[in-house]
Each structure stands twice: as C-alpha cells, then as structure tokens.
Amino acid sequence: xxxxxxxxxxxxxxxxxxxxxxxxxxxxxxxxxxxxxxxxxxxxxxxxxxxxxxxxxxxxxxxxxxxxxxxxxxxxxxxxxxxxxxxxxxxxxxxxxxxxxxxxxxxxxxxxxxxxxxxxxxxxxxxxxxxxxxxxxxxxxxxxxxxxxxxxxxxxxxxxxxxxxxxxxxxxxxxxxxxxxxxxxxxxxxxxxxxxxxxxxxxxxxxxxxxxxxxxxxxxxxxxxxxxxxxxxxxxxxxxxxxxxxxxxxxxxxxxxxxxxxxxxxxxxxxxxxxxxxxxxxxxxxxxxxxxxxxxxxxxxxxxxxxxxxxxxxxxxxxxxxxxxxxxxxxxxxxxxxxxxxxxxxxxxxxxxxxxxxxxxxxxxxxxxxxxxxxxxxxxxxxxxxxxxxxxxxxxxxxxxxxxxxxxxxxxxxxxxxxxxxxxxxxxxxxxxxxxxxxxxxxxxxxx
Numbered sequence: 001x002x003x004x005x006x007x008x009x010x011x012x013x014x015x016x017x018x019x020x021x022x023x024x025x026x027x028x029x030x031x032x033x034x035x036x037x038x039x040x041x042x043x044x045x046x047x048x049x050x051x052x053x054x055x056x057x058x059x060x061x062x063x064x065x066x067x068x069x070x071x072x073x074x075x076x077x078x079x080x081x082x083x084x085x086x087x088x089x090x091x092x093x094x095x096x097x098x099x100x101x102x103x104x105x106x107x108x109x110x111x112x113x114x115x116x117x118x119x120x121x122x123x124x125x126x127x128x129x130x131x132x133x134x135x136x137x138x139x140x141x142x143x144x145x146x147x148x149x150x151x152x153x154x155x156x157x158x159x160x161x162x163x164x165x166x167x168x169x170x171x172x173x174x175x176x177x178x179x180x181x182x183x184x185x186x187x188x189x190x191x192x193x194x195x196x197x198x199x200x201x202x203x204x205x206x207x208x209x210x211x212x213x214x215x216x217x218x219x220x221x222x223x224x225x226x227x228x229x230x231x232x233x234x235x236x237x238x239x240x241x242x243x244x245x246x247x248x249x250x251x252x253x254x255x256x257x258x259x260x261x262x263x264x265x266x267x268x269x270x271x272x273x274x275x276x277x278x279x280x281x282x283x284x285x286x287x288x289x290x291x292x293x294x295x296x297x298x299x300x301x302x303x304x305x306x307x308x309x310x311x312x313x314x315x316x317x318x319x320x321x322x323x324x325x326x327x328x329x330x331x332x333x334x335x336x337x338x339x340x341x342x343x344x345x346x347x348x349x350x351x352x353x354x355x356x357x358x359x360x361x362x363x364x365x366x367x368x369x370x371x372x373x374x375x376x377x378x379x380x381x382x383x384x385x386x387x388x389x390x391x392x393x394x395x396x397x398x399x400x401x402x403x404x405x406x407x408x409x410x411x412x413x414x415x416x417x418x419x420x421x422x423x424x425x426x427x428x429x430x431x432x433x434x435x436x437x438x439x440x441x442x443x444x445x446x447x448x
Contacts, residue, residue, distance in 0.1 A: 038087065038108075039080040040133055040141045046071050049118065075121065077133070078113045093134040096124060126150075127414030127440065128304075148197055148302065151368055155408045155419050155427040158364060162423050166364030171357055172405030172420035174395040176209070178352035179374050179387040179438065186213070187348040189377035189384075190309045191446035193328065198368040198419075199301050201244050202359030205369050206237035207307045210351040212319075214255070216344055217267070221257040228288025231255045232346070234269075235354075236309070236323050236337065238299045242359065246299050250323055250337040251292035272320065273338040293337055297325075304328040306373075306446060311347055319346045326447070333447065347379050354395065355418045363405065363422030372415040372440040386441035390416055393433045411436040 046055045049070050058073075077094065081087045087108040094101045094114070103114050126149040133141040151157065158166075181187075194207045212232035217224050224231050236250040252269035259265070269291045271279050277295040284290075299305065306326040314320045322338040355369040374387035392409050406426035409418045416436060 037082040038135070038140070039082065041076075041078045041080060042131075042143075042145075043076050043078070045074050045076050045115070047074050047118070052118075072118050073121065074115045074118065076113050076115045078111055079108050080111050081108045090136055091134075093137075095130075095132040095134065097129050099123070125413055146302075146304070149368075149370065149415075149417060151197060151366070151419055154410075154417070155366075155406055155421065157366060158421055158423045158426065163364050166362075166423055168360040168363055168422070170404045170424055171360060171363040171422040172367075172407045173403040174354050174356045175407055175409055175418045175420060176352060176354040176393050176395045177371075177409075177416070177418075178350065178391045178393070180389050180391070181376055181378070181385050182388050183378050183380065183385055185349050186379035187351065187376040188311045188379050188382075189445075190348055190351050191306060191373070191375045192353070192371055193304060193306050193373040194369065194371045195302070195304045195415075196238075196368050196370070197301055198366045199238075199240055199246075199299075200362060200365035200367065201240050201242065202357050202362050202365070203240045203367050204237060204354075204356040204358055205239075205367075206235050206356065207353045207371060208237070208309050208323075208351055209233075209235040209353050210309065211349045212341065212343065212346045213349040214343070214346065216346060217255065217257055220259075221265075222260050223258045225256050226253045226288060227256065227283070228253060228290070232343075232349070234321070234339075236307075237353070238297070238305075239294070245296050247294050248297040248299070248325075248336050249292060249294040250339065251290050252321070252339055252341065254289040254291070255343070267342040269342055270340040271337070272314075272340050273322075273335065277337075291339075293339075297336070308446060309348070309351075314340055316340070317344050319343055324447075348376075351376070355420060357420060357422065360422075366419065366421050368420075369418045370415040372438070373442055373446075374438050375441065375446055377445070384443070384445050386443070387438040389435055390438050391433060391435045392418075392430075394430075409434070411439055414440050 044058045046058055047053060048055055049072050089106040089108060090104065092103040092106060092114065101116065101120065106112060124147050126147050128144055128146055131143050131145055132139055190208060192207045194205065196205055211230055214224060214232045226233065232255055234252040239247050239249055241247055255267040257265045257267060271291065271293045274295065277293040279293045281291045306328055308324040310322045312320045312322065319341045320338055321341060323336045324333055325336055326333045355367060357363045357367055375384050377384050404424045405420065405422035406424055407420040408427045408430060411417065416438065
C-alpha cells in the first residue's frame with residue numbers, strides 16, 4: 001500500500017495578540033488570546049495501516065522514507081485548553097489551502113486532538129501549503145507547511161545491505177536539465193528555487209550551469225574555443241565533500257582566442273569575492289582549464305533555497321557574475337561569489353543544471369533534487385519571464401565508467417524532481433531525454 005507523506009510545519013505568522021512559542025519537541029504552538037486561552041499544537045503520529053491503530057509520535061522533521069511496512073503518517077492538531085473551564089466548540093475548521101475539514105460540537109476539558117485521516121493526507125500534494133484554523137468561525141491560527149515528496153514511491157530505496165555491499169563499480173548517470181523561456185535566449189539574471197531531501201557525501205546539486213554569449217569575442221578573433229565543453233561556460237552549486245563538509249562552489253572555464261595572425265589569447269576569469277575561499281586556477285585532464293572558488297557553507301536537507309545569478313558591468317568594463325543564495329524560511333540573502341569574466345558586453349545565453357554523484361565508492365547512496373519557480377530577466381526588454389519548459393537528459397559521457405545505476409525524474413504541480421542511486425534495478429529505465437512544463441512559478445523579480 002502506498003505510503004503517506006510526512007509533514008514539516010513552520011509557523012510564519014500569528015494574528016492579533018497571539019503569542020508564538022515552541023514546545024520541547026519542536027512543534028509550533030500559537031496561543032490565540034483574542035478568542036480563548038487555547039494553544040494549537042501540530043505534530044506527527046505513526047499509525048498502522050491495516051487496523052488504523054496509533055503506534056507512536058514522531059518529530060516534525062521525520063521523513064516519509066523511514067516508515068516501516070504497514071505504517072503511515074497522520075497529522076494531529078491538539079487543542080490545549082488553558083481557560084480554567086470547559087470549552088464548548090460548535091465548529092472547528094482546518095483549512096489547507098482551499099480544502100476544508102470540519103469537526104462539530106466538541107467539548108474541550110483539558111486537551112482535545114483531531115487528526116487528518118490517511119485518505120485525506122493522500123490528497124495533499126508535495127510542496128508548500130497554507131494551513132488556517134478557525135474556531136467557531138473565527139480565524140485563530142495560520143502557518144505554512146511543507147509536504148515533502150515520498151521518494152520511495154519514485155524509486156525503491158536501497159536497503160542497508162545493498163548499500164554496504166555496493167563496491168562503487170556502478171553509478172547513476174548524471175541527470176542534466178535545460179530550461180527554456182518563451183522569448184528565447186539572452187538573460188541578464190537567472191533565479192531558481194531548489195531543495196534536497198537526500199544529500200550524502202559526494203553530492204553535487206548544481207542549480208545553474210550556464211553559457212555566456214561571446215559575440216564580442218567572435219567579432220574580434222578568428223576562432224574561440226574551450227578545452228572542455230563549450231567556450232564561455234560555468235557552473236555553481238551546493239556540494240558535500242569527501243569529509244562530509246557541506247560547501248558551495250562556482251567554476252568558470254577559460255576561453256581561448258586566436259587572432260588572424262595565429263596568436264592565442266587566454267581569457268582567464270578572476271575571483272572578486274570571496275578572496276579567502278579556496279581558489280584554483282588550473283587545468284585538469286577531465287575538466288580542462290578553469291578558475292573556481294569554494295568554501296564551507298552549511299546547506300541543509302529539507303530546506304528551500306533560492307539561487308540567483310546576476311550579470312553586471314564592473315569598473316574595468318568587464319562583465320561580472322555574482323551568485324546569491326536566499327534561505328526561503330527567513331528570506332535572508334547571502335552573497336556567495338563574484339567573478340570578473342574577463343569579457344566585455346556579455347550575458348547569459350542559456351542555462352540549466354544537474355545532479356551528480358562524484359565519489360564512486362559511495363555512489364550507491366540516494367540523492368535527490370527538486371527545483372521550481374524558474375525565472376530570468378530578459379536582455380532584450382528588461383522584463384522578468386517564467387521558464388516555460390525543462391528538458392532532462394542523461395549525461396553519461398563525463399566518465400569511462402559504465403553507468404548501471406538507477407535514476408528517475410519528472411514533474412508535478414509543485415516541482416521538477418530527480419532521484420538517483422548507483423544501485424541498479426531500483427526503478428524502470430527512463431528515456432534518454434524528456435520535456436516537461438516548469439511548475440509553480442511566481443511573477444515579478446525574485447528579490448525585493
């Protein structure tokens with residue numbers, strides 16, 4: 001029987017004179033003193049599917065992937081009555097988005113619990129939802145919650161035995177994607193929202209892999225090229241390094257230019273910020289000549305982030321690329337990198353991303369990625385535009401290894417998603433390429 005997804009509740013607002021606090025177990029409590037002295041506590045409980053029996057309570061960060069056989073999650077809302085008298089409730093309503101759940105004629109002496117049934121929870125799609133509590137017709141509490149994806153329904157999750165016996169001889173191919181906009185190419189800014197629920201060591205979640213327009217160089221030189229991939233390329237993202245440290249990285253490739261006399265000029269990007277990161281200006285046999293910068297950054301599973309790449313004109317006339325990240329829980333922006341491309345009058349020609357496992361010995365571990373809300377500022381008219389579609393492709397050309405692992409990808413009303421493992425036969429094989437619409441897009445620019 002299909003598992004039911006878990007729920008992560010995050011209080012975002014309180015109404016009137018409400019007081020927000022947190023219980024010892026981390027669940028959100030909001031007391032609506034304008035109506036009654038009542039606390040509304042949301043929590044998870046695990047039930048038996050076969051006999052609909054309560055088994056145990058769990059924390060708010062529990063993953064649906066840890067459920068045992070014949071188990072499901074239910075959402076509990078407990079009303080704690082602190083008025084000193086019995087509380088008569090003629091109507092208790094729980095609104096999830098526009099879906100209403102109602103309980104009538106309840107008497108709350110000390111604490112009364114209501115919960116959403118398994119069938120009800122199966123109707124709640126992955127993604128963010130607004131939850132509102134009404135007591136006798138009056139709104140007393142509201143918050144936003146994230147319904148994580150049930151990854152076990154997308155790919156059979158490997159057992160501990162399969163992972164311990166995996167010798168690294170098999171890996172999943174890297175899953176790449178490319179985004180398309182109705183107005184075509186030519187972007188000066190690019191924004192994308194991402195999250196991961198599984199981020200073991202060796203994960204590279206790259207939300208933006210881009211290519212620059214090199215018209216300026218092509219007008220000045222007979223030929224331009226790169227010794228890895230296409231000239232004018234770069235990528236950035238979130239990694240988990242060999243020692244388990246989480247970090248961020250940004251890489252730009254050098255561009256080789258030959259004039260009509262045969263002289264070769266190498267355009268070398270330069271790190272402007274941060275100067276205390278780990279900076280490499282090097283050439284490798286597998287990835288050509290590039291400049292990159294990296295440093296530790298504690299990005300977390302189960303959290304939503306917004307990644308923003310901006311072009312600007314530096315004081316020296318060159319085009320600069322600046323990368324920002326926003327924690328969507330608290331709306332805080334952080335500048336991660338700034339590069340001088342070494343090229344004048346250039347912009348982002350096209351963009352995509354990928355999910356990679358780059359340490360063969362632990363490539364059996366599950367890695368996941370979701371992305372949505374893809375927007376870009378168009379060069380030709382200066383307006384922000386939503387991506388219209390995304391194209392997935394199987395990138396199996398970056399290594400001589402035989403990629404026999406498992407992978408799945410797709411999209412729903414909330415996000416585009418990817419899941420991989422180096423262990424084979426965990427799901428049905430996907431086609432080499434597939435196209436989808438990009439879901440859940442906001443209008444306007446992605447920052448204040």
